[in-house]
Amino acid sequence: MRVPLFPLSTTLFPEGLLPLKIFEPHYLAMVKKALNEKTPFGVVTLTQGSETRVAGQQVGFSDIGVLAHIESFEEIKPNLFFLLCKGVERFTVLSKAQESSGLWVAEVSVLPADAPKPIPKELQEAADKLGKVIVSFQKHHIKAQEMPFTQPYRLDDCGWVANRWCEMLPLNPSQKELLLSQNNPRLRLDLVNDILDEIQISIQFPNG
Numbered sequence: 001m002r003v004p005l006f007p008l009s010t011t012l013f014p015e016g017l018l019p020l021k022i023f024e025p026h027y028l029a030m031v032k033k034a035l036n037e038k039t040p041f042g043v044v045t046l047t048q049g050s051e052t053r054v055a056g057q058q059v060g061f062s063d064i065g066v067l068a069h070i071e072s073f074e075e076i077k078p079n080l081f082f083l084l085c086k087g088v089e090r091f092t093v094l095s096k097a098q099e100s101s102g103l104w105v106a107e108v109s110v111l112p113a114d115a116p117k118p119i120p121k122e123l124q125e126a127a128d129k130l131g132k133v134i135v136s137f138q139k140h141h142i143k144a145q146e147m148p149f150t151q152p153y154r155l156d157d158c159g160w161v162a163n164r165w166c167e168m169l170p171l172n173p174s175q176k177e178l179l180l181s182q183n184n185p186r187l188r189l190d191l192v193n194d195i196l197d198e199i200q201i202s203i204q205f206p207n208g
Contacts, residue, residue: 159185
């Protein structure tokens with residue numbers, strides 16, 4: 001499967017939401033094609049360089065990423081798009097090349113989706129803490145479109161709970177790559193739970 005790539009300083013996980021502001025010409029063209037053909041693009045995590053193109057700058061990114069579908073689109077002006085994207089399947093990069101426009105394209109292999117796995121007793125606290133985060137957002141009257149994740153809230157599933165924590169936790173790119181690469185959602189949640197035991201979570205609300 002051949003897809004355009006969007007290297008970002010953030011990491012997208014399956015079923016995660018990703019707001020994007022698009023203004024660079026090669027990404028504007030990528031988005032227009034994705035909208036017209038209803039096709040995804042790949043989001044990969046930057047390990048070197050910046051999100052915006054800089055002449056002569058070396059760019060490095062992870063070999064594992066997530067396909068993103070455009071959920072909503074707003075053209076603010078001819079050269080400025082606002083998107084809301086949603087993560088779908090994970091993939092690994094088999095080969096990559098940068099076009100003259102600056103756009104990266106890759107041959108990728110899509111990885112199997114997480115199999116549903118119930119939360120084991122020893123990891124229930126991680127699900128309970130996430131439930132409390134959701135309740136906190138609701139108590140602050142955060143609109144559904146401003147929530148960091150969408151319903152249904154599958155607090156009984158290892159993969160869903162792990163992925164939502166992976167998006168929120170203050171982790172470096174190598175840590176997020178490690179978590180995203182885990183094919184066993186139970187193991188991914190186990191790793192997340194260890195991190196939760198070590199840090200304190202501060203919730204940031206869109207309305208301040």
